[in-house]
């Protein structure tokens with residue numbers, strides 16, 4: 001057995017208590033073997049964690065990693081105008097190579113901010129998968145389907161691509177890659193395609209992931225056309241199962257919250273994207289109270305505009321209080337739980353907790369910073385004060401991806417340079 005010991009740190013346990021301990025990792029199995037005192041002897045590799053918090057790696061439950069190429073490209077517009085006027089025209093020019101370059105940049109940013117798993121919806125998924133394999137992160141990938149405005153043959157081809165990709169890549173990268181069938185949303189994919197392809201996704205044994213109830217403008221057409229709230233409509237089409245997860249869930253009513261809780265379908269809350277696009281405030285505390293599994297996601301870098309899950313955690317806690325008009329809502333504990341275990345459970349991964357037998361996916365946070373002093377409560381620091389730059393080491397599947405802020409799996413300067421060139425050339429093509 002090849003082992004990695006993370007030594008001398010404070011360890012965040014699944015019950016959110018913190019104890020001084022070492023963490024011993026079985027690198028061949030990619031699992032945590034033991035947490036306790038004095039485990040460093042004879043380890044093959046060591047990560048130093050004095051004055052640091054050892055915690056589960058962050059799980060980004062909803063992202064479009066390659067959209068880093070469009071960071072800062074179009075700001076200050078609501079969702080529909082942003083997509084239709086700026087983002088979709090630019091994405092129409094994206095090549096497979098661009099998506100690879102953008103995905104590498106996004107994955108670099110995720111690793112540098114302590115994220116060890118991501119659920120991603122985009123196109124050119126083989127390129128995203130290749131970038132994920134090299135970066136060493138864990139990912140649930142899928143091809144996003146849009147059928148509106150397409151003729152039937154093209155729409156069916158898009159849905160088939162999503163199904164084929166989900167089948168082909170499930171279990172890739174030694175099991176680090178899993179997949180899902182990913183209709184973009186309930187308004188951008190016609191009901192006839194959902195009715196035909198959702199049962200096929202079930203047969204393939206993959207979950208279903210889609211944007212839902214993000215804006216008021218998305219709710220109204222479904223109510224008008226089908227006489228149902230969006231999540232009732234989704235449930236009737238077999239899209240609300242325990243393995244499924246929706247992104248956003250901002251405009252959900254009591255009945256829809258009940259449906260989510262009964263079904264066990266996860267919700268990935270994306271507070272920064274919701275604030276920036278002016279989409280609204282998700283009723284996070286009400287969903288938690290009802291027993292819904294809630295995780296956090298950044299959405300893409302074009303609507304956030306970064307991929308830091310520590311930023312997302314702080315945004316979730318702050319916005320959750322505003323939405324509930326209650327300072328005790330979305331507490332530090334609830335927030336840290338959402339950004340680790342909640343996201344992992346929602347997207348169907350076993351990570352998100354540090355305990356023997358769990359995947360060795362973890363982040364080590366350097367506590368020696370003015371903004372993390374004093375140390376009354378480290379859970380509070382994670383929710384309200386820590387930043388991406390405080391992440392010292394990142395480990396996924398037992399492998400060290402970042403050591404003392406140096407990413408070992410990607411050449412940082414080369415990845416940035418290539419993404420810069422791809423983004424510059426993309427914008428030139430869109431403008432001509």
Ligand SMILES: CSC[C@H]1O[C@@H](n2cnc3c(O)ncnc32)[C@H](O)[C@@H]1O
Nearest residue numbers: 087121122123144145184211299300
């Ligand atoms: C078809 S691949 C995914 C598709 O989703 C777009 N997108 C990015 N952010 C959002 C969002 O907040 N709501 C809906 N759609 C979004 C992305 O640009 C791709 O086109």
Ligand SMILES: [Zn+2]
Nearest residue numbers: 211247299300
């Ligand atoms: Zn999205």
